[in-house]
Amino acid sequence: MKSNSWKPWALLAPSLSAVFLLLIIPVCFVIVYSFWLRAPSGADIPAFQMGNYAKFFEDFFYPKILIRTIRIAFETVILCVVMGYIPAYYFYLSQSRYKQVFLLLIMLPFWVSFIIRTMSWINIMGDTGLINHFLLKIGLIETPISMLYNEFTVLMGLIMYLLPFMVLNIYVSLEGIDKSLLEAARCMGCTEWQAFREVTLPLSLPGVSAGCLLVFVLTAGTYLPPMILGGPGNDMIANLIFKRVIGTLDWPFGSAISVILLSLLFVIVWTYNRYLGINQIFKSFQGN
Amino acid sequence: MKHFSPGWTLIRIYTFLVYVFMFAPIVVVIVLAFNPKQFGIFPMEGVSLRWFIKLAQNESIIEAFRNSLILGSLTAVFSTGIGILAALAFIRFEFPGKNTFNTILLSPIMIPEVVLGVALLLFLRFLQQPKSFVLLLIGHVVLTLPYVLLIVQARLVGIKKEYEEAAKTLGANAFQTFRDVTFPLLLPAILAGALFAFTISFDDITATLFWATAQNQTVPVKIFSMLRNSISPEINALGAVMILLTVTTPLLAGYLSRKFSKVRS
Numbered sequence: 049m050k051s052n053s054w055k056p057w058a059l060l061a062p063s064l065s066a067v068f069l070l071l072i073i074p075v076c077f078v079i080v081y082s083f084w085l086r087a088p089s090g091a092d093i094p095a096f097q098m099g100n101y102a103k104f105f106e107d108f109f110y111p112k113i114l115i116r117t118i119r120i121a122f123e124t125v126i127l128c129v130v131m132g133y134i135p136a137y138y139f140y141l142s143q144s145r146y147k148q149v150f151l152l153l154i155m156l157p158f159w160v161s162f163i164i165r166t167m168s169w170i171n172i173m174g175d176t177g178l179i180n181h182f183l184l185k186i187g188l189i190e191t192p193i194s195m196l197y198n199e200f201t202v203l204m205g206l207i208m209y210l211l212p213f214m215v216l217n218i219y220v221s222l223e224g225i226d227k228s229l230l231e232a233a234r235c236m237g238c239t240e241w242q243a244f245r246e247v248t249l250p251l252s253l254p255g256v257s258a259g260c261l262l263v264f265v266l267t268a269g270t271y272l273p274p275m276i277l278g279g280p281g282n283d284m285i286a287n288l289i290f291k292r293v294i295g296t297l298d299w300p301f302g303s304a305i306s307v308i309l310l311s312l313l314f315v316i317v318w319t320y321n322r323y324l325g326i327n328q329i330f331k332s333f334q335g336n
Numbered sequence: 337m338k339h340f341s342p343g344w345t346l347i348r349i350y351t352f353l354v355y356v357f358m359f360a361p362i363v364v365v366i367v368l369a370f371n372p373k374q375f376g377i378f379p380m381e382g383v384s385l386r387w388f389i390k391l392a393q394n395e396s397i398i399e400a401f402r403n404s405l406i407l408g409s410l411t412a413v414f415s416t417g418i419g420i421l422a423a424l425a426f427i428r429f430e431f432p433g434k435n436t437f438n439t440i441l442l443s444p445i446m447i448p449e450v451v452l453g454v455a456l457l458l459f460l461r462f463l464q465q466p467k468s469f470v471l472l473l474i475g476h477v478v479l480t481l482p483y484v485l486l487i488v489q490a491r492l493v494g495i496k497k498e499y500e501e502a503a504k505t506l507g508a509n510a511f512q513t514f515r516d517v518t519f520p521l522l523l524p525a526i527l528a529g530a531l532f533a534f535t536i537s538f539d540d541i542t543a544t545l546f547w548a549t550a551q552n553q554t555v556p557v558k559i560f561s562m563l564r565n566s567i568s569p570e571i572n573a574l575g576a577v578m579i580l581l582t583v584t585t586p587l588l589a590g591y592l593s594r595k596f597s598k599v600r601s
Contacts, residue, residue: 056429060437063422063481067441070478074455075447081458131354138351141344150351157358159582161539163556163563164575168361170567171368178364181378211358240341269448271542276563286450286542293454294546303458306451317446330442330486 075310082304092299100304110288114308117285120199121267124206125260128214131207132259136218137248140225154215157208166205166276173201197279205273210266214259221255222248254324261320265313285309362579369576371569387573397574400558404538407469407554411476411537412530418477419484419529420522424514426485427492428500442482452479453546467549475547479540480533487532491525492518531589535582 082100085093104110139151157165172178173195180192195201225248233243271286278284283291285305293302320326372384391397425431426438444452456475460467495518503513519526541556548557555578562571 053431056425056431059421059425059429062418063441063485064437066418066474066478066481067444070456070459070474071444071447071452072440074459075451077458077462078451078455131357134347135351135354138347153355154358156583157362159535159586160362161541161556161559161575161578161582163539163541163559164365164578165361167559167563167567167571167575168365171364171572172361174567176378178360178378208358208361211354240343265446265448269450271450271545286448289450289454290545293457299458299461302454306454309448310451313446313448326439 078303078306078310081300082307084300084303086298086300090297100301101308103301104304104308110305113283113285113288114312116282117268117309118312120202120206120284121264123203124210124267125263127203127207128211128263129256129260132211132214133218133256136215136222136255139215139219140222151219154212158212162209162272163276165208166272169201169204169208169277170196173204196277197282199278199282201277202273202282205277206267206270209270209273210263213262213266217259217262218252218255221258222252225251257320257324261317264316268313269309365572365575366579368569369573371572374569387569388577390570391573391577396553397555397558400553400555403552404554404556407472407476407552408534408538410473411480412534414473415477415480415484415533416488416526416530419481419488420526422485423488423492424518427489428497441485444478445482449479449540449542450546453543456543457546467547469552472544472547472552472554475543476537476540479543480536483532483536484529487529488522488525491522495521527589531586535586538582 081092083096083098085095085097085099087093135154139147139154142150144150170177174180175192175194175196177195179195180189183189184192229247229251230243233247234240238246268284269286270284271290274282274284274287275290286309289302289305289309292298292305317326368380369387370383370385371380372386373381422441426434452475456471456478457467460471465471499517499521500513503517504510508516538554539556540554541560544554544557545560548554553561555574559571559574559578562568562574
């Protein structure tokens with residue numbers, strides 16, 4: 049085995065150098081840049097000062113966006129659990145011949161472009177969209193209701209994007225439950241509901257929590273749904289970063305906001321890993 | 337175990353409604369692509385192909401499609417290539433720090449694309465290089481690598497080491513063993529990984545918005561800039577083409593690989 053010790057490193061060299069060079073070093077640059085100064089001329093001046101962070105927490109404007117991001121992420125997580133658990137449970141117990149097809153179908157939105165899934169809500173909820181057209185037709189309303197560009201539509205876009213992740217995570221952990229446990233519970237006199245509450249639900253919680261973490265992390269960094277389906281008051285932290293970096297070219301401040309977002313996610317992922325273990329998350333990707 | 341209870345019926349209805357929620361918007365995009373009228377969305381006034389024809393005549397959209405296809409294919413090749421090597425290292429060898437390195441390689445999944453976009457762009461700025469196609473390519477390789485790695489690793493775990501050892505006992509060297517034993521067994525996962533990488537690259541919007549220039553716009557970036565004005569039937573038609581392309585590719589690949597494996601066995 050001794051003579052082989054260089055081999056894994058040779059195999060790992062391309063991917064490790066790619067990730068180090070193109071991810072880790074650039075992220076370090078973001079951290080360094082977040083302490084720099086921005087001259088009035090727009091030039092970046094190397095420095096070590098907390099001005100960019102102070103600016104973020106100076107008044108309520110920026111923290112409000114941060115809090116909104118966290119709130120929307122929690123709302124998305126809860127809605128995804130509520131909407132995702134039952135379909136996953138259905139796949140687990142269903143004996144339909146078409147079960148595999150159903151499962152493939154719930155994955156299908158993965159393959160449909162994110163931007164198309166997001167903008168498709170405009171067709172549904174726009175002033176001349178499907179819902180208004182229907183309500184006008186049946187005479188329930190006289191003039192179209194304006195439904196777009198608020199937090200609700202942003203949430204719709206987010207759920208459309210993230211629900212498959214949740215369903216998949218829950219399904220993977222349900223699939224791992226030995227069905228004979230359920231039969232045993234039923235034999236001992238449990239009702240179907242009791243068997244679910246006492247056996248299935250607790251055993252599926254690792255999948256639920258993995259799904260929650262994934263959905264939270266992906267929502268917190270999301271850019272597109274608030275951009276396309278939200279109004280001016282629905283910006284999330286990623287939109288702010290984009291505006292500062294691409295819009296006003298304020299690299300140091302944009303970097304500082306990126307570091308704040310990264311720290312938030314790091315704390316959450318670290319806490320999760322400490323108490324629950326991160327590996328469950330990766331299982332769902334290996335399933336398909 | 338048969339299910340006839342009212343609870344089970346409710347579960348089925350609920351699942352059905354979730355499907356409606358997930359699919360209605362996508363179906364509506366495809367239906368509206370055939371909407372002949374220029375302004376407003378509903379009601380539809382007949383069926384027409386005029387927006388598809390207009391798309392086919394739009395030089396900049398054809399250009400964006402070409403960019404996306406080239407970018408997606410190259411991303412798939414590079415990402416799968418280095419992903420296979422890394423998977424072999426993780427599954428076939430023991431070495432110190434294995435778990436840590438595995439986590440590092442999977443970390444791009446957990447880092448928001450916006451941060452990745454800023455980070456790579458900032459690095460490029462430090463190196464005083466202009467944005468280019470190469471930036472998009474390396475960025476997309478980093479984005480897709482974790483998924484390829486996960487898929488290939490999962491398959492590799494299931495391939496018994498004994499096959500490779502048998503080949504070696506019979507006198508094959510390491511490369512021959514990989515070419516004649518491991519690679520054919522790994523092929524489905526390699527194809528799945530490459531396909532996944534292609535689709536992620538083809539669809540990616542957030543990070544690509546940071547990295548793309550006017551010269552190398554991809555289709556999602558093009559749609560994004562078209563959406564600035566408002567939704568139009570032309571965007572729906574473009575969406576329908578994208579859906580057709582990204583949905584049929586994996587289905588076709590799955591069908592072909594099943595057919596292929598039947599022929600072999």
